[in-house]
Amino acid sequence: MPTIIFKATEACNANCVYCDVVHRKKPRTISPELLRTAFERFNEYLLEHPEEEMQIIWHGGEPCMAGLKLYQTALEYLNTICAATRDRFKFAVQSNLTMINQDFIDTFKAMGIDSIGTSYEPIHGVRGIGKKRDSVLYNKKFFDGINLLEANNMGWGFIYVVTRQVLDRPLEIFHHLTNLKLSGGFDLHPVLVYDDAADESMESGITQEEFADWLGAVFKEWWPNRERYPHVDPFATYLKFYTGKGDGLGCCDAPTCGLHLYLGPDGETAQCGRAADWDILMYGNIASKPLSEIFADEQRALIDNRKNVLPDTDCKGCEYWSICHGGCPLDAYNGHKDFNRRSDQCLSKKLFLKKYFEPITGLKLPKPQAQSHE
């Protein structure tokens, strides 16, 4: 299924310490004309591919900064331009929830959204609203958002970004997050900091080893109590793969990036958000190119081919191939200027699995049945 990360706006009301969005001098937001074009392109693609569905993830910046009107217009286009294909759309939103209100919720619900992905941080001064990075205000508004979602019977899950600021307190953070969402329902991510990041983002950066040890400390607590909080990732996903029940990997671990696409506020497209940030794997503008052409861009072969190359090169003999596939190609490119390399993030994954996951669980990754590069 094609998945389109639709960054309709780069604007954000928050000012998270590690986020490059906030360093944009003039954040862009999509124009009404281009929004129309986008829905025409979505419809066109689905008419050409009657078997397919399409996932659209409203992303940002903060999606709500684009204003309610944008989503109401999108809904109108969905119901008019896409009347014949409407049932094959799956929408999602990734929002900090601090601006959400009943009108946004009504509009999102009308798009079929029943759960929202969000982000949360207990340590003051990391995520916050405005120049002052006001965390108390952020958290207050965040809870207003959560309460509104729950009043509307909508689910939510969140991403927690592990930074240097919390490196010495993995268990406290884990307990805080599980106290917030009692059965789990969050994903622990390392902060990603690249060479061109702002100084304060650099200061939040952590090493691969540090992330593996942080996850390991949390895992020691999660494993014996996994029935208390079952939905904590990456643990729950690893456990599924180690017990032969794995189905579907996140975009950074899958054999290929599949039909992933970033769509930016000026209609520009790229393989993903990272690609757009680095101006690589750019596939052209939807104003001038239909989606089927964009998805057929020959640059995609560069990343699709990794699954054939890596098992004989960087990832040769690696026991974790089936759950890693060399990691994110954009990370690989960032480190080596070559897509046919493994991602540098692979170290933290391997360290975590070898040093913590396997000894603690006593599990070993099942060997793939047939020799396959998938």
Added chain:
Amino acid sequence: MSTPQNNTPRNTISYVCDYQWPIEVELKGKSLIVNVNHVGDIRRLNDALGTETPVQAYIYRDAYGSLETLDVDPDWGDIPIVLYLNRLGQFRTVAHKVEMLKGLNVTVIFTGEESRACVDAQILASLGIHSGIKLTPDSPLSDSVLDLITYNFYSQMPHADIEPFSTMSRHYKGENYVSPSLLDLENPARYLHVDAKHRLAFTRDDLLAGNVLDFTSDDATDTLIDDAAQIFSRRWQQWFVESHPCTFCPAFRVCKGFFHAPEKSTERCTEVMSELLEAIEFERKKCENHSKKPCQL
């Protein structure tokens, strides 16, 4: 005294009041929980209220008295009564009351020195009488509390429920918060505390401090109560907004900061409440296993 989990839809609100004003008239027709000053009032008041004003429990407190010296009325029958007493007293003197208590609907909560209270609660529970200890934010949480938790949840010997652990366990469903304050009738889905001026609050402390709702028992409607209950039941979120130290505790879900006090170390309450959480989970699992269908072979 069973209370549903905080966020379940309520059935009937019970009004928690002191028998110091004409509740028979002014709260007529409402479901009540009545704090009485004299045990002797219980039967008389119950007769006066009749079936029109159902009482979920009469609560009597004597901070210094013992069960030994309390006048237990064999005619209480099945009137639900909770006695908060300092201690059990001389067992040989109490022994003859035990059989009588077994035939009544009485729960005895001990409020005296902690380790004494734990022993007394265990003795009564082992004799089949619903008992408990009163935890407060200043409770030392000595090893005797841990022993009582162990006895309540892991003992193979049959015994009656021990509070507040049993009520907490009954209400904890894995995805909701509970706290020892359930025993103080803090449960917005079930209880409203009301004073002589008919002012309302969801906790006794709020009522006494004047933190009252903006409607009274005279004009309370289901919608007003539901809306106020929803706001009250989100109080825990303020702890997160401020990143309060208790939100980093593994046992917050069964405590909600009940034991928090400024300048107090959280080490001991974390330890004891974490044990309690495990014990509650152990019991939940046991119940789940027991509710499995027996093998048909």
